[in-house]
Amino acid sequence: MPPPSSTFSPPCEAVASPCPEEAPLTKTMISYGRQSIGDEDVQALLEAIRAPLLTQGPTIERFEEALAGLVGARYAVAVANGTAALILAVRALDLPPGSAVVTTSNTFIATVNAIILNGLRPVLCDLDPATANLDLAHLAALLEGDPTIKAILPVHFAGHPCPMAEIAALAARHDCLVLEDACHALASSYGGIPVGSCRHSALTVFSFHPVKHITTGEGGAITTNDRGLRDRLARLRNHGIVRDLPSAPPWFYDVVEVGYNFRLTDLQAALGLAQLGRSDHFLQRRRDLVRIYQDLLAGDRDLTLTLARLGTEPSWHLLVARLTDPFLREHKAELFALCATAGVRLQVHYVPIHYHTCFVERFGRPSLPACEDYYRAALSLPIFPELEDGQVAEVVAVVRGAIAELREEQA
Numbered sequence: 001m002p003p004p005s006s007t008f009s010p011p012c013e014a015v016a017s018p019c020p021e022e023a024p025l026t027k028t029m030i031s032y033g034r035q036s037i038g039d040e041d042v043q044a045l046l047e048a049i050r051a052p053l054l055t056q057g058p059t060i061e062r063f064e065e066a067l068a069g070l071v072g073a074r075y076a077v078a079v080a081n082g083t084a085a086l087i088l089a090v091r092a093l094d095l096p097p098g099s100a101v102v103t104t105s106n107t108f109i110a111t112v113n114a115i116i117l118n119g120l121r122p123v124l125c126d127l128d129p130a131t132a133n134l135d136l137a138h139l140a141a142l143l144e145g146d147p148t149i150k151a152i153l154p155v156h157f158a159g160h161p162c163p164m165a166e167i168a169a170l171a172a173r174h175d176c177l178v179l180e181d182a183c184h185a186l187a188s189s190y191g192g193i194p195v196g197s198c199r200h201s202a203l204t205v206f207s208f209h210p211v212k213h214i215t216t217g218e219g220g221a222i223t224t225n226d227r228g229l230r231d232r233l234a235r236l237r238n239h240g241i242v243r244d245l246p247s248a249p250p251w252f253y254d255v256v257e258v259g260y261n262f263r264l265t266d267l268q269a270a271l272g273l274a275q276l277g278r279s280d281h282f283l284q285r286r287r288d289l290v291r292i293y294q295d296l297l298a299g300d301r302d303l304t305l306t307l308a309r310l311g312t313e314p315s316w317h318l319l320v321a322r323l324t325d326p327f328l329r330e331h332k333a334e335l336f337a338l339c340a341t342a343g344v345r346l347q348v349h350y351v352p353i354h355y356h357t358c359f360v361e362r363f364g365r366p367s368l369p370a371c372e373d374y375y376r377a378a379l380s381l382p383i384f385p386e387l388e389d390g391q392v393a394e395v396v397a398v399v400r401g402a403i404a405e406l407r408e409e410q411a
């Protein structure tokens, strides 16, 4: 890791005391997210591994069709992971050299890396404290002030859908394209519109990492309603290769542009298909868990849960709570250590992008006060389909116990 630059503040900057050592993740520890693997997944993988083609076979297309059907898009292109999907999606927009892309600072670094790796400049927008998604007023100001911004990349953080109609209207006013990072938001919807349908964007990107709504081990996809974009993405995923050229010999292929090997395997697609079959169940279970957390934490004076924005149906990929007491915010690292010792691994989503060395060294450090405030207060509680009702109660009891212990130590 490069040494921190002079302007750099470490991720623990919000913590007055030094960060305690992280407890090792054990099998019995309740973590913030985990895959759910059933017998149907195992069966699908067994069949797939005996199939004639382990990669570039017909299961990919079946998975793509099922995914596109689920989100109401015309096409889906399956790729190796969500990061690859983002890199291809930004590339496929063909933005003019020197363009900037505006996104949130409250995201995983992959969102921003995809912009940088395409030779473009990321501009970071502050967040709306209610949802921790892009703040529309700040977004409008950024677009107004920077004519080099040619695309908007909203992230549906934690599965909470961004206000896409408003974002699309701003994009139209400023001649920008829109692509959505929906790595958290498979199965989310707003006003009955599924995230991924690309109703208000050119492209939407998904991840199938094990903590996500469905998993393929590693995996990702891009959805679109544009046939040209679909074909380009499929070509870029496979080195830029074009086959079946008219009057060419059967072995011939041409490489028409420089691409990648970002392919998903048929094994992964088979797992993905089986997992998609349980998407409704996963969503329902996450909703049930949120309800249990909400009941247990109703009226809690230390923890406030993020609520769904009116008219939205989040996937509840993450369940974020905010610490209301400045004392607890300052001692968040100790709180995490106490919870880990008691078997509960909390997380923070995310360390703001503008705290990372790789961003600061290239682009400086913007002031994004809402994001910084959110970062000090936020913690992610465990939520995944196999979390049991009783474990939710255990998590809440552990967090409350840790808070009480911290206060006692301070008294």
Ligand SMILES: Cc1ncc(COP(=O)(O)O)c(C=O)c1O
Pocket (backbone or CB within 6 Å): 081, 082, 083, 084, 086, 107, 108, 110, 111, 155, 181, 183, 184, 207, 208, 209, 219, 220
């Ligand atoms: C918001 C967001 N974007 C992009 C990614 C990258 O996805 P992947 O891990 O599949 O490459 C992630 C993964 O954690 C993410 O959370």
